[in-house]
Amino acid sequence: xxxxxxxxxxxxxxxxxxxxxxxxxxxxxxxxxxxxxxxxxxxxxxxxxxxxxxxxxxxxxxxxxxxxxxxxxxxxxxxxxxxxxxxxxxxxxxxxxxxxxxxxxxxxxxxxxxxxxxxxxxxxxxxxxxxxxxxxxxxxxxxxxxxxxxxxxxxxxxxxxxxxxxxxxxxxxxxxxxxxxxxxxxxxxxxxxxxxxxxxxxxxxxxxxxxxxxxxxxxxxxxxxxxxxxxxxxxxxxxxxxxxxxxxxxxxxxxxxxxxxxxxxxxxxxxxxxxxxxxxxxxxxxxxxxxxxxxxxxxxxxxxxxxxxxxxxxxxxxxxxxxxxxxxxxxxxxxxxxxxxxxxxxxxxxxxxxxxxxxxxxxxxxxx
Amino acid sequence: xxxxxxxxxxxxxxxxxxxxxxxxxxxxxxxxxxxxxxxxxxxxxxxxxxxxxxxxxxxxxxxxxxxxxxxxxxxxxxxxxxxxxxxxxxxxxxxxxxxxxxxxxxxxxxxxxxxxxxxxxxxxxxxxxxxxxxxxxxxxxxxxxxxxxxxxxxxxxxxxxxxxxxxxxxxxxxxxxxxxxxxxxxxxxxxxxxxxxxxxxxxxxxxxxxxxxxxxxxxxxxxxxxxxxxxxxxxxxxxxxxxxxxxxxxxxxxxxxxxxxxxxxxxxxxxxxxxxxxxxxxxxxxxxxxxxxxxxxxxxxxxxxxxxxxxxxxxxxxxxxxxxxxxxxxxxxxxxxxxxxxxxxxxxxxxxxxxxxxxxxxxxxxxxxxxxxxxxxxxxxxxxxxxx
Numbered sequence: 196x197x198x199x200x201x202x203x204x205x206x207x208x209x210x211x212x213x214x215x216x217x218x219x220x221x222x223x224x225x226x227x228x229x230x231x232x233x234x235x236x237x238x239x240x241x242x243x244x245x246x247x248x249x250x251x252x253x254x255x256x257x258x259x260x261x262x263x264x265x266x267x268x269x270x271x272x273x274x275x276x277x278x279x280x281x282x283x284x285x286x287x288x289x290x291x292x293x294x295x296x297x298x299x300x301x302x303x304x305x306x307x308x309x310x311x312x313x314x315x316x317x318x319x320x321x322x323x324x325x326x327x328x329x330x331x332x333x334x335x336x337x338x339x340x341x342x343x344x345x346x347x348x349x350x351x352x353x354x355x356x357x358x359x360x361x362x363x364x365x366x367x368x369x370x371x372x373x374x375x376x377x378x379x380x381x382x383x384x385x386x387x388x389x390x391x392x393x394x395x396x397x398x399x400x401x402x403x404x405x406x407x408x409x410x411x412x413x414x415x416x417x418x419x420x421x422x423x424x425x426x427x428x429x430x431x432x433x434x435x436x437x438x439x440x441x442x443x444x445x446x447x448x449x450x451x452x453x454x455x456x457x458x459x460x461x462x463x464x465x466x467x468x469x470x471x472x473x474x475x476x477x478x479x480x481x482x483x484x485x486x487x488x489x490x491x492x493x494x495x496x497x498x499x500x501x502x503x504x505x506x507x508x509x510x511x512x513x514x515x516x517x518x519x520x521x522x523x524x525x526x527x528x529x530x531x532x533x534x535x536x537x538x539x540x541x542x543x544x545x546x547x548x549x550x551x552x553x554x555x556x557x558x559x560x561x562x563x
Numbered sequence: 564x565x566x567x568x569x570x571x572x573x574x575x576x577x578x579x580x581x582x583x584x585x586x587x588x589x590x591x592x593x594x595x596x597x598x599x600x601x602x603x604x605x606x607x608x609x610x611x612x613x614x615x616x617x618x619x620x621x622x623x624x625x626x627x628x629x630x631x632x633x634x635x636x637x638x639x640x641x642x643x644x645x646x647x648x649x650x651x652x653x654x655x656x657x658x659x660x661x662x663x664x665x666x667x668x669x670x671x672x673x674x675x676x677x678x679x680x681x682x683x684x685x686x687x688x689x690x691x692x693x694x695x696x697x698x699x700x701x702x703x704x705x706x707x708x709x710x711x712x713x714x715x716x717x718x719x720x721x722x723x724x725x726x727x728x729x730x731x732x733x734x735x736x737x738x739x740x741x742x743x744x745x746x747x748x749x750x751x752x753x754x755x756x757x758x759x760x761x762x763x764x765x766x767x768x769x770x771x772x773x774x775x776x777x778x779x780x781x782x783x784x785x786x787x788x789x790x791x792x793x794x795x796x797x798x799x800x801x802x803x804x805x806x807x808x809x810x811x812x813x814x815x816x817x818x819x820x821x822x823x824x825x826x827x828x829x830x831x832x833x834x835x836x837x838x839x840x841x842x843x844x845x846x847x848x849x850x851x852x853x854x855x856x857x858x859x860x861x862x863x864x865x866x867x868x869x870x871x872x873x874x875x876x877x878x879x880x881x882x883x884x885x886x887x888x889x890x891x892x893x894x895x896x897x898x899x900x901x902x903x904x905x906x907x908x909x910x911x912x913x914x915x916x917x918x919x920x921x922x923x924x925x926x927x928x929x930x931x932x933x934x935x936x937x938x939x940x941x942x943x944x945x946x947x948x949x950x951x
Contacts, residue, residue, distance in 0.1 A: 223871070262874065264867060264870075265867075266867065267867075304944070307944035307945060308944050308945045311937060311940035311941035311944045312868060313872070313937055
């Protein structure tokens, strides 16, 4: 097959490209330029899209003897990922930009361009596995290395997209990938992993959002409406957050306070005790199913953050929505996060959480 | 590289010798350097003492622009203004940016017309705005992207009315059109080896004896005390052989390249797709446009998609611009010519040289239709759109 290997300049995508070549594919390396200022030099080990990263990717492509191109997708990335990130936070939600990037850029814009140019598929260094069923359709499964598993941020992919995707690292652990990179002579073998959000260079999301949205002072209130503090912008708070509240004095009951709700309309942050954070009923919008939508109530495992735990649950589809009833309460589930549903290691589907509550409250509200 | 240049360079590599040394092998090396200098001077219409060897075009441009600016400003603190065409190579543009940012230089960008040409009247107007402030005029002999040959001699004549020195980057012109330093009247001229079939990493700045240049690299005082550093004798030997060969074959090579280029452009225009040719194009002309340059705009395509598809079909070309990170940006040359940013993205630059054949042109024309169709689909698939 003719395959585009997406090469970030990191060790994972380098080995992924090499493995595709070993498997006999016709491979072309592509580095995505996603930063609006691609000419910036790396300030730390974070992120990607610097000149050094493009150079690292090119160096590996040269060693493999494959053609290498840089595709400028900065405008698409800004529109579909960065602006979406800002809009979500200002609407009081907590987005996952990596998931959005996979949905809108890597397995949409990149894949579409590759297919239009005559390629058959895209290969990336994600830790996940694609399994082909006897009928030829594909399933997405967790990687064997659970510590690195990235099936959560790929949970938005449809079966069509999976049919055009290769994840050659899913059957190997990260330490083994580093060893393999060293054996192949890649000098990126010891390059640090990228962390956090690639377009926030210093990792300080609150500061970055403040620069974008400006200070918007407002009240921090307790669940009974008592004003207990001030904030500089409700957008900078996430449900479940405890740090950075600066309430000044302890609450009357002596219990620590957490963000339990962000109300963008009134620019208010509501805080409460830890017991208010527990939820077991989720509603997700924009449900995407990897394969057919579940028929009726099905037992699943539900995961609500990239490296969070999987909780046993029951899920059922309702049009574009999905309802999830967790068997154990999860704390700090914020609207905007994605819930990814699993059947064993298989990804069943995903949705963007629009509401999280305790089941008895949901029942009182007349839902299902 | 030309086989005769490889042979001459290889033979010289077996001979040890520092051309600055006084012993026997040093003298032998110096003889090779001076014979090479004489050969290059002869081929370029210059005197041997005017040829300063450098590491290539970029260094020559840096020495010409920065060296002249610094020397002229030292002699007269008012002379800080640079008159530079908007379509120069980055080796000139970025020197200017550096001098403006760090040395208090001022710049007047010389505008070009829709064909990419600087008019002598534009230069005159720019000078007359404040003649006493001008340090240097720099206008390339021929543009590297669209092949437009500049009226360098006329521009030099205008500048000299005001006693202002002129630099020209002749890297693209050498070997394609006649380049005569003395006849052009310019004070400084950049040439490089690899564009004429010589080795990489060697070039020259041709500088009139009265050109004032502040040295940028100091040391042993080689090259008229302007460019210190031990000379790369084998590279200089290969460079000289290549320059001689390139100028000697010009009479036969230029018409051959014009014919190939015309066939390429005619075929591309006839292929449909609303393709246009950029710059100053007229079939049969090898004077106003470089004979080996074809530059096309293909609407609805990203140049980098075309580049990939043509490369995969065995045709090597460029989009006409490159940057360190490899992210294609709309060419500053095309933008200066008034091409829209959108149209500039579909730029395709094809360069024909001494190894190019009619078969190469046909291979390009055969590969073009499928490449354009695919590239258009790719652009449609990735054009910026907001999420629903």
